[in-house]
Amino acid sequence: MYKLTGSILLLLFSNLIHANNQRYEQLAASIQTIILHETSDQAVSYIEYAAMADSITWLVSMSRRLEKFIPDLIEREEFLRTVYYEATRAGLDPQLVLSVIQVESGFKKYAISRSGARGYMQIMPFWIEVIGHQDHNLFHLRANLRYGCTILRHYLDKEKGNYIRALGRYNGSLGEVTYPQLVFDKWASTWRYAASSS
DSSP states (O other): OHHHHHHHHHHHHGGGTTOOOOOOOOOOHHHHHHHTSSOSSOOOOHHHHHHHOSOSHHHHHHHHHHTTTOOOHHHHHHHHHHHHHHHHHTTOOHHHHHHHHHHHHTTOTTOBOTTOOBTTTTBOTHHHHHHSOTTOOTTSHHHHHHHHHHHHHHHHHHTTTOHHHHHHHHHTOTTOSHHHHHHHHHIIIIIOOOTTOO
């Protein structure tokens, strides 16, 4: 009975096991100012999405893949438009961001890790004091994605494009390959996208 209970608990919390333990590192002033604007619980509009996306095929393709995590079509498309916008704005591959979210929170908006990281991208609350504003809510859709994408972009710049080290920093596991490999596996197996795919 104990083994069964332990297995069930492990399964229930498996998506949060890798929730990050980010540590503060000074961000460039140009990156810090990105956080101060447009951080809310409002999704990116179709107009904002269309201004960055070449077509709606990405949205359609990703929506099909995300359905098992977010069953509601409207919620799913709002989420995806916002991921695409915030990732692209930060110079990140939106599919990489989806992979990070899957590993970090399993697409759970109100996920909280043992270390206190919050939301889709598991942002540590200290980031609010360091680069944000006290009114920011890390459970808000756009705020969470803006923080997460900004922090990941910072780490990629710091590590000169080395994804393994940048993801390690993001997760607080620099020097270990387990977390980056989980993200890469999701990126390759679930979220890889080419313009001709559907």
